Amino acid sequence: DVKVTQSSRYLVKRTGEKVFLECVQDMDHENMFWYRQDPGLGLRLIYFSYDVKMKEKGDIPEGYSVSREKKERFSLILESASTNQTSMYLCASSPFGLADSYEQYFGPGTRLTVT
Amino acid sequence: KQEVTQIPAALSVPEGENLVLNCSFTDSAIYNLQWFRQDPGKGLTSLLLIQSSQREQTSGRLNASLDKSSGRSTLYIAASQPGDSATYLCAVRQGAQKLVFGQGTRLTINP
Numbered sequence: 001d002v003k004v005t006q007s008s009r010y011l012v013k014r015t016g017e018k019v020f021l022e023c024v025q026d027m028d029h030e031n032m033f034w035y036r037q038d039p040g041l042g043l044r045l046i047y048f049s050y051d052v053k054m055k056e057k058g059d060i061p062e063g064y065s066v067s068r069e070k071k072e073r074f075s076l077i078l079e080s081a082s083t084n085q086t087s088m089y090l091c092a093s094s095p096f097g098l099a100d101s102y103e104q105y106f107g108p109g110t111r112l113t114v115t
Numbered sequence: 116k117q118e119v120t121q122i123p124a125a126l127s128v129p130e131g132e133n134l135v136l137n138c139s140f141t142d143s144a145i146y147n148l149q150w151f152r153q154d155p156g157k158g159l160t161s162l163l164l165i166q167s168s169q170r171e172q173t174s175g176r177l178n179a180s181l182d183k184s185s186g187r188s189t190l191y192i193a194a195s196q197p198g199d200s201a202t203y204l205c206a207v208r209q210g211a212q213k214l215v216f217g218q219g220t221r222l223t224i225n226p
Contacts, residue, residue, distance in 0.1 A: 004158075031212050043204070043216040050212065058213075090158055094212070100146040100166040104206075104214055106159040 003027070004107035006091055012113045019078040021110050023091030030096030032074035033104065034058075034066065037088040049074055050096050081114045088112075117142045117209050121217035129225050130197060136190040136220045138205035143183045146208040150179050150190050153202045153219070162203075163190070195224045 007022035023032065033048040035058075045058030047066040055066050063085060067075040074093075078085055091107040118141045128134055138148070147166045151159040163172045165181040165188065172179050178191040188205055202221045206214040 033212075033214075040218075042218045043206075043214075045213065048212060088156075092159075096212070100168065100208075101164070102208075103147070103149055103161055103164045104208075105161065106151075108158040109156070111156065 004091055004093055004105050006089075006107040006110050008110050009108060010111050010113075012115065013078075013081050014115055015082060017078075017081050017114075019081045019112070019114075021076040021078075021089055021091075021112070023074045023076070023093075023107055024072055025074075025091075025093040025105070026072065027093065027105070028071065029093040029105075030071070031094045031104075032068065033092040033094075034064075034074065034076045035090045035092065036060070037090060037109075043090065046076065083114050086112060086114045117145075117207065117215045119205060119207055119215050119217040121203075121205060121220050123220060124218065125221040125223075127223040127225060128195060130195060132195050133191065133193050134195055134222075136192070136203050136205075136222070138188040138190070138217055140186045140188075140207050140215075142209065143186055144209065145183065146210075148179075148181055148188050149206050149208070149214070150177075150188075151204040151206065153204060155202075159204065192222075197224045197226050200224045 034046045035043045049068040065077045089110045092104045094104040150162045163179040176193040202219045204219045206216045
């Protein structure tokens with residue numbers, strides 16, 4: 001079974017702190033993704049990466065950065081956390097390529113609260 | 116720009132009923148469509164994936180159909196159970212990597 005794990009289920013941080021959210025997958029997938037999920041707005045893509053050290057902006061990259069130093073690990077960084085970044089953060093992975101059989105696998109999520 | 120819509124936003128039915136959840140999308144140029152389940156406060160669990168060349172997929176009591184030309188997919192749940200209560204999300208894969216999600220249908224099965 002594909003396994004995507006996230007470092008924390010719940011996290012509480014203060015405004016202005018630097019926050020790291022970690023995601024690890026064990027299926028040797030090339031693609032990794034970070035989404036945030038908010039009531040009424042659904043899931044929105046923040047960043048994705050299709051290879052080590054490669055990244056692409058998603059729909060809402062402002063206020064976030066990412067790091068992918070190893071294939072299995074993808075980190076989301078909030079340089080200076082703000083209250084409007086309180087949300088559920090979901091990581092996902094998938095194989096790279098055009099095959100329509102490729103699906104995304106999601107981790108359990110991190111509920112981040114910024115106070 | 117691709118838009119995915121799920122109707123209804125919420126649905127409550129008695130246990131044992133068969134039910135249908137709907138998903139529509141505006142651009143038929145998709146690679147595949149996935150149906151997910153999400154329990155409160157949890158991540159997404161993939162239920163079914165329908166490839167662009169397929170018409171339907173089945174897993175146990177679940178059956179998903181895809182009509183690309185009309186931009187529609189349905190998720191059919193047979194003999195519903197209280198354990199089926201969750202939010203169901205559909206997502207289309209557009210481009211090589213990106214998923215576009217609907218807002219979800221919150222399903223409640225009453226014992």
